[in-house]
Amino acid sequence: MKKILLPLVFPALIGLSACSDGKVTNTSEVENKPAAETVSNFDEAYASITDEKIRAPLKTLSSDEFEGRLPTTAGEKKTTDFLVQEFKAAGYQPGNEGSYLQEVALMEITANPDMQMTIGDNTFNYKDDMVASSRREQSTVNLDDSELVFVGYGVNAPEYNWNDYEGIDVKGKTVVILVNDPGFENPDNGKFQGTTMTYYGRWSYKYEEASRQGAAGALIVHETAPASYPWSVVANSWSGPQYGLVTGDGGASRVAVEGWLTLDAAKKVFADADMNFEEEKAKAAQGPYSQPMNVKASVTVKNNFKKSKSYNVIATLPGAKTPDEHVIYTAHWDHLGKDESLKGDQIYNGAHDNATGTAASIAMAQAFAKLSPRADRSITFLIVTAEEQGLLGSKYYADHPIIPFNKTVANINMDAMNVLGKTKDITVVGAGKSQMENYLEKAAKRQERNLTEEEHPEAGYYYRSDHFSFAKKGIPALYTEAGSEPSDDETAKYRKRMNVIVRGCYHQVCDQYRDNWDLSGITQDAQLLFDVGVNVANADSWPQWNSTSEFQRQN
Numbered sequence: 001m002k003k004i005l006l007p008l009v010f011p012a013l014i015g016l017s018a019c020s021d022g023k024v025t026n027t028s029e030v031e032n033k034p035a036a037e038t039v040s041n042f043d044e045a046y047a048s049i050t051d052e053k054i055r056a057p058l059k060t061l062s063s064d065e066f067e068g069r070l071p072t073t074a075g076e077k078k079t080t081d082f083l084v085q086e087f088k089a090a091g092y093q094p095g096n097e098g099s100y101l102q103e104v105a106l107m108e109i110t111a112n113p114d115m116q117m118t119i120g121d122n123t124f125n126y127k128d129d130m131v132a133s134s135r136r137e138q139s140t141v142n143l144d145d146s147e148l149v150f151v152g153y154g155v156n157a158p159e160y161n162w163n164d165y166e167g168i169d170v171k172g173k174t175v176v177i178l179v180n181d182p183g184f185e186n187p188d189n190g191k192f193q194g195t196t197m198t199y200y201g202r203w204s205y206k207y208e209e210a211s212r213q214g215a216a217g218a219l220i221v222h223e224t225a226p227a228s229y230p231w232s233v234v235a236n237s238w239s240g241p242q243y244g245l246v247t248g249d250g251g252a253s254r255v256a257v258e259g260w261l262t263l264d265a266a267k268k269v270f271a272d273a274d275m276n277f278e279e280e281k282a283k284a285a286q287g288p289y290s291q292p293m294n295v296k297a298s299v300t301v302k303n304n305f306k307k308s309k310s311y312n313v314i315a316t317l318p319g320a321k322t323p324d325e326h327v328i329y330t331a332h333w334d335h336l337g338k339d340e341s342l343k344g345d346q347i348y349n350g351a352h353d354n355a356t357g358t359a360a361s362i363a364m365a366q367a368f369a370k371l372s373p374r375a376d377r378s379i380t381f382l383i384v385t386a387e388e389q390g391l392l393g394s395k396y397y398a399d400h401p402i403i404p405f406n407k408t409v410a411n412i413n414m415d416a417m418n419v420l421g422k423t424k425d426i427t428v429v430g431a432g433k434s435q436m437e438n439y440l441e442k443a444a445k446r447q448e449r450n451l452t453e454e455e456h457p458e459a460g461y462y463y464r465s466d467h468f469s470f471a472k473k474g475i476p477a478l479y480t481e482a483g484s485e486p487s488d489d490e491t492a493k494y495r496k497r498m499n500v501i502v503r504g505c506y507h508q509v510c511d512q513y514r515d516n517w518d519l520s521g522i523t524q525d526a527q528l529l530f531d532v533g534v535n536v537a538n539a540d541s542w543p544q545w546n547s548t549s550e551f552q553r554q555n
Contacts, residue, residue, distance in 0.1 A: 038538050045370040049363045049526050051519040057086065058359035061333070062351035062513040069350055070337025071106065071310035071385045079333050080311050083383055086362045087315035091369045095314030095380055096402050102312040104385055104396045105246035109135065112302040113239060117259070119148065120272035120295035124265050130219075131238040132259035134301045137250035141301045143217050143257050146174040148273070148293040152284030153178045154206045154218070157198075159550065160191045165213050168290045174217035174257070174297050176269070177206050178284055180226035184458060185285040197460035198550050199472075201226075204463075207258050217257040217297065221266040228459035234260050243389035245396055246307060257301060269295065310334075310385040312393050314402060317368055319537065321376040326403045327537045328380045328475075329364065329529075330394060330466045331357035331414045332387030336507065351513040352502060357414035358383055360526040367530055375537035377409060384466055387415075394469035401473075405554065410436055410536050410543050411477040412529050413467035418521030420498055421491035423483030425452045426528060430462030433471075433551065435543040436478040436532070443531035447524065452483065474554035476543045478532065482521060494518055 039045070060066075060082065067075030084100040094100045111133045117124045124130045134141040152164040154177035162182070181201035183192030192198055199205055203220055210218035224230050238260065244251075261269065270277040273293040283289050313333065319325065335350025349355075361381050368379045380403065384393030401408070426444055428437055431453045441451055454461060462468065467477035486492040498517070505511040536543060545552050 039371050039373065039375075039534065041370065041372050042534065045367045046527055046530060048367045048370055049523055049530060051523050053363040053366065054356075054359045054519055054522050054526065056359075057082075057362045058351065058355050058519075059513050061355040061358055062349040064347050064349070066349075068337040068348040069333060069335045071334050071389070072308040073337055075337060076310060076334070076385070080313055083313045083333065083358070083362075084315075087313070087365060087381065090362075090366045092315035092317050092365060092381070095316045095382070100313055100315055102314055102397065102400075102402060104310045104312055104393055106308050106310055106386060106389075106392065107137070107244045107246045108241050108306040108308065109133070109244065110241045110304045111239075112304075115300060115302070117297065117299040119269050119297045122265070122268050122272060124261070127235040127239055128262075129265040130259055130261050131235060132257050132299050132301055133238060133242055134257055134303060135242075135244050135251040135254045136256060136303075137305060139303055141256050141303065143174060143297055143299050145296040145298055146172070146216050148269070148295050148297055149173050149175050150270075150275070150280060150284075150291045150293055151175045151177055152289040153180070153182050153200070154209055155181060155200045155288075156209055157192075157200055157550070162191060162288050164284070164288050164290055165209075166288055166290075168292075170210070171214035172216050174219060175210050175213070175215045176261075176266070176293065177210070177218060177220050178226075178281060179203065179220055179223055180458070182285050184226045185281070189286070193548075196457035197463075199460075199463055200550070202460055202463045207255060211254045215255050217259070218255045219259045219261050219297075221263060222260050223263050226458070228456065231262055243386060243392060245392055245399075257299060259299075269293070310393070312385055312397055313383040314380065315365070316378050316380045317365070317374065319376050319378040320374040323378045325377040325407050325409055326380045327375075327377055327409050327533050328382055328403065328411050328470070329361060329414070329533065330382050330384060330411060330470075331361045332385070332393065332466055333358050333383045334385050334388055334393070336388060339509075342509065345509045348507070348509055349512045352419060352511050353416040353506065354387070354414075355513070356417040356419065356522055360414055360417055360522055364526055364530050364533075368533070371534070375534055377537040379533065379537060387466055391466055391469055394466035398469040398473050405473055405475060408470070408475050411467050411470040411475050412436075412533055413465055413477065413479045414526075414529065415465045415479075418482030418525055419502060419517045419519065420482060420486075420495040420521055421518040422487035422520045422524050423449070424485040424487055425450045425483035426525065427452050427454050427481040427483055429454050429479045429481055431457075432546060433462070433549040434476040434478070434545045436476050436536070439532045439535050439543070440478060440480070440528070442535065443528045446531060447528060449483065449528075454481065455484075471551045474545075474552060476545055476553075478529075480525065480529070482525070491518070
């Protein structure tokens with residue numbers, strides 16, 4: 001059962017907030033007048049977000065004509081053309097110097113699966129015992145007798161006074177890292193956030209930090225409970241084509257080899273190093289920890305490359321008073337395309353994931369255009385590419401922002417929205433991170449709904465959608481998921497029946513638009529996030545991260 005969150009009253013609400021230039025200033029109040037009191041036709045605009053306004057673009061985007069919306073295909077062109085048409089019709093201006101598009105250079109890298117890894121006296125097989133890949137633009141990448149160093153959780157977190165790399169030089173060596181963060185195994189240590197995963201627990205962070213430390217390779221030890229998924233997910237996700245962004249240095253700043261070891265393989269490696277895995281893991285949970293392993297690893301990764309171009313869509317409705325300041329809504333337009341090797345249906349239509357969020361964006365954009373007067377700050381919709389390949393569209397935008405971050409007030413993200421009917425609650429993903437949740441609470445009260453905590457905070461879902469690219473750059477980012485308490489008995493029956501289909505069709509060809517979908521839940525949540533955006537756009541001050549968050553605004 002999800003936990004109901006108490007009213008979100010954070011000390012950070014009184015004291016520090018950001019002014020128009022993005023700097024922190026003193027203010028006594030963040031809670032501003034409700035949108036209904038500052039915009040004469042707020043209720044009309046709010047009510048204009050309807051099931052019908054969402055259903056039409058949802059049905060179009062997830063139709064077979066759009067071929068599963070895979071980046072760089074004909075399906076992409078149809079999708080981006082449709083989105084540009086819709087935003088232009090709603091009165092939105094091109095968001096990128098006269099264009100509604102932002103080019104995103106993609107790199108597809110496929111490692112030859114015919115590889116083995118040797119560590120000490122052990123030989124490990126690809127997908128059975130380990131996976132390895134390289135993001136470097138080299139046809140062959142070698143680890144040749146690379147010294148192994150166990151670096152605990154591989155965390156360097158000054159705010160928690162925790163640095164697993166302190167006092168040890170890993171340059172040119174291969175680090176072995178535990179999955180998740182120290183709070184998972186030791187929730188009572190007073191550091192990190194207990195069993196709720198922080199960014200330091202994500203595999204992406206661990207490779208990034210190992211790269212910053214100058215390591216040649218990084219191997220994460222897989223365990224199902226702290227990872228929140230079985231080895232099969234790793235083996236399937238890390239084999240075949242891997243997508244990334246084209247970089248100026250050809251990936252030279254990253255570790256040469258990124259990989260995973262099964263738990264059984266890791267135990268053999270530790271035993272070969274005269275170390276006990278469970279004992280070393282226990283030490284790593286108690287405090288910053290590293291230890292040379294006195295064994296060496298070798299592997300050869302052979303890569304094939306393919307470069308291509310895709311596009312983010314960006315459209316702006318200028319603000320009435322401070323148009324240079326923006327509230328940015330995000331959703332991803334892409335899905336998985338089609339698989340011609342399948343018999344029968346070959347198209348991954350991606351209706352739920354994420355034609356729902358994209359369609360809701362269109363309806364919300366139209367509602368913002370109806371406001372009189374317009375919101376004080378600009379409203380920008382950024383509909384990104386290649387989320388399914390690792391948040392690549394939003395990552396590219398974060399590295400090449402069109403709107404400067406010192407003019408970006410907040411981000412609100414929409415991904416795989418609620419097709420299960422209205423609910424009495426709304427789920428906050430990553431609860432407690434920022435003051436954006438106070439605006440959410442206010443909007444939820446209008447709908448007589450509660451805020452609830454996600455069911456599995458240890459899985460780190462806050463770090464798995466496009467808002468995360470903004471959070472890493474210091475922009476307070478809000479992400480919600482569907483509530484779990486149906487609004488009435490009839491909805492409960494529908495929800496029980498339809499939820500089986502929705503869950504079973506995740507990333508399958510059966511994720512298709514259905515005429516019998518109850519879209520009132522999407523409408524309810526889209527109105528909610530519209531309300532949040534209006535209030536943030538009209539607020540006297542900028543929302544901030546809470547002091548307990550691992551993110552803070554970057555001055």
